[in-house]
Amino acid sequence: MPRIAVVLGSTRHGRFGDKPAGWVVSQLAARGDLDVELIDLRDHPLPLFDGAPPAYTGRDYPTEDIARFARRIDAADGFVLLTPEYNHGYPAVLKNAMDHTFVEWQRKPVAFVGWGNVGGARAIEQLRLVAVEFEMAPLRHAVHVLPEMLLAARDAPAESANSIFAPLQPKLVRLADDLAWWADALAVARTVAAAA
Numbered sequence: 001m002p003r004i005a006v007v008l009g010s011t012r013h014g015r016f017g018d019k020p021a022g023w024v025v026s027q028l029a030a031r032g033d034l035d036v037e038l039i040d041l042r043d044h045p046l047p048l049f050d051g052a053p054p055a056y057t058g059r060d061y062p063t064e065d066i067a068r069f070a071r072r073i074d075a076a077d078g079f080v081l082l083t084p085e086y087n088h089g090y091p092a093v094l095k096n097a098m099d100h101t102f103v104e105w106q107r108k109p110v111a112f113v114g115w116g117n118v119g120g121a122r123a124i125e126q127l128r129l130v131a132v133e134f135e136m137a138p139l140r141h142a143v144h145v146l147p148e149m150l151l152a153a154r155d156a157p158a159e160s161a162n163s164i165f166a167p168l169q170p171k172l173v174r175l176a177d178d179l180a181w182w183a184d185a186l187a188v189a190r191t192v193a194a195a196a
């Protein structure tokens, strides 16, 4: 069963991101064909990156905090990046965490769930470009939480947020079906390449 890390890319005080994170993790886990883990960047408060390029240093980690984050990324076969949009881009905290690592993401698929005035579309498009540089396979199917739904879910108690997201369920199913396919396929390909 492919291991999917759902990475919550917002850490700010009072964030909305907990609600889509809870919904995405519960929906993916309920499928039964994915081993799902939430990686909350609040649990990995990394310093601003200022070291040697991880694309060259590989798994030689300068600190245990970076190693702990990197090991969780390494263990995954695929990712769902959950992203708000800050000033028409992705959150710096998400990019900073990624910049501390490299090989852990390589040759793995990544799908996106975003929220904001245009459903996080601008942040997601930029993250797709970032993913290419990490030698990942960024996927087409995404889920975009638009303002009306965002405000309704934001103002609702946590336990009723999932029902507010329900109209997006078919899009999440397509995202997950595609992610499962790519995660399986690339896991086999990585194994074959490692044995060659």
Ligand SMILES: Cc1cc2nc3c(=O)[nH]c(=O)nc-3n(C[C@H](O)[C@H](O)[C@H](O)COP(=O)(O)O)c2cc1C
Binding pocket: 010, 011, 012, 014, 015, 016, 017, 018, 084, 085, 086, 087, 088, 089, 115, 116, 117, 118, 119, 120
């Ligand atoms: C610094 C900052 C910049 C923002 N810029 C945008 C933006 O460019 N586009 C947008 O749709 N929403 C923008 N917003 C509104 C966010 O979509 C909204 O605050 C959302 O709740 C952020 O997700 P979070 O609460 O999980 O961090 C911005 C919010 C912040 C805090």
